Amino acid sequence: MKFTYKDYENMLEHASKKGYGFGKFNTTLLPNPTIYLRHDADLSPDRAHDMACLEYNLGVKSTYFFMDLSPMYDLYSRKTISIIEHITSMGHSVGRHLTNEQVSQGGLYSFSSIFTTPVFSIHMPHKRYFGNNMLPINTYNDDYFNKALYISDSTGKFRFNDPLEEMDINRNPQIHLSCHPLWYGSGTKRHKIDSILEGRILELREYAKEILC
Numbered sequence: 001m002k003f004t005y006k007d008y009e010n011m012l013e014h015a016s017k018k019g020y021g022f023g024k025f026n027t028t029l030l031p032n033p034t035i036y037l038r039h040d041a042d043l044s045p046d047r048a049h050d051m052a053c054l055e056y057n058l059g060v061k062s063t064y065f066f067m068d069l070s071p072m073y074d075l076y077s078r079k080t081i082s083i084i085e086h087i088t089s090m091g092h093s094v095g096r097h098l099t100n101e102q103v104s105q106g107g108l109y110s111f112s113s114i115f116t117t118p119v120f121s122i123h124m125p126h127k128r129y130f131g132n133n134m135l136p137i138n139t140y141n142d143d144y145f146n147k148a149l150y151i152s153d154s155t156g157k158f159r160f161n162d163p164l165e166e167m168d169i170n171r172n173p174q175i176h177l178s179c180h181p182l183w184y185g186s187g188t189k190r191h192k193i194d195s196i197l198e199g200r201i202l203e204l205r206e207y208a209k210e211i212l213c
């Protein structure tokens with residue numbers, strides 16, 4: 001898999017052909033063969049938006065997780081809010097992507113109406129949270145981390161499981177698939193990160209220009 005949008009689209013179509021539906025994170029696993037598709041917006045709301053539009057065009061619904069403490073984007077900026085509103089209007093869910101510190105300090109709940117699900121994901125989670133059902137519903141609880149097969153593209157590759165090989169409803173009726181929007185598109189991994197950084201620098205330049213005027 002080359003992490004182009006075309007490859008991503010092919011993967012989703014392969015899942016449907018193999019008999020999977022796409023489900024939202026909730027209090028329990030669904031009875032039918034299901035892929036819980038999740039996207040953590042680690043660096044770029046724009047890349048999350050691109051992926052959400054692609055999925056919408058394929059009729060796929062997933063869950064996007066946004067950070068409220070990110071050095072890369074301002075969750076409450078007009079731009080990010082309008083992206084999140086559009087993602088929600090396409091039928092996707094939006095939850096919080098928390099740091100380990102936020103989780104350990106108990107900052108688990110948000111009163112912001114931006115988020116459409118109370119389920120949260122954890123950014124670079126400490127292993128003590130894997131399979132941990134002491135927390136409110138999160139993407140690493142026992143259901144989504146142990147009972148479902150967990151597949152992630154952290155670091156820009158599927159290091160432990162190949163999703164195409166694992167999509168077999170008899171062997172793996174439940175799959176939690178985490179795809180980070182930042183890794184998808186054209187060019188190398190470095191190129192993808194650089195283009196996100198360059199876009200952010202342009203935004204900050206515009207912001208600074210307003211102050212300088």
Ligand SMILES: [Zn+2]
Pocket residue numbers: 040041042097122123124
């Ligand atoms: Zn993350």
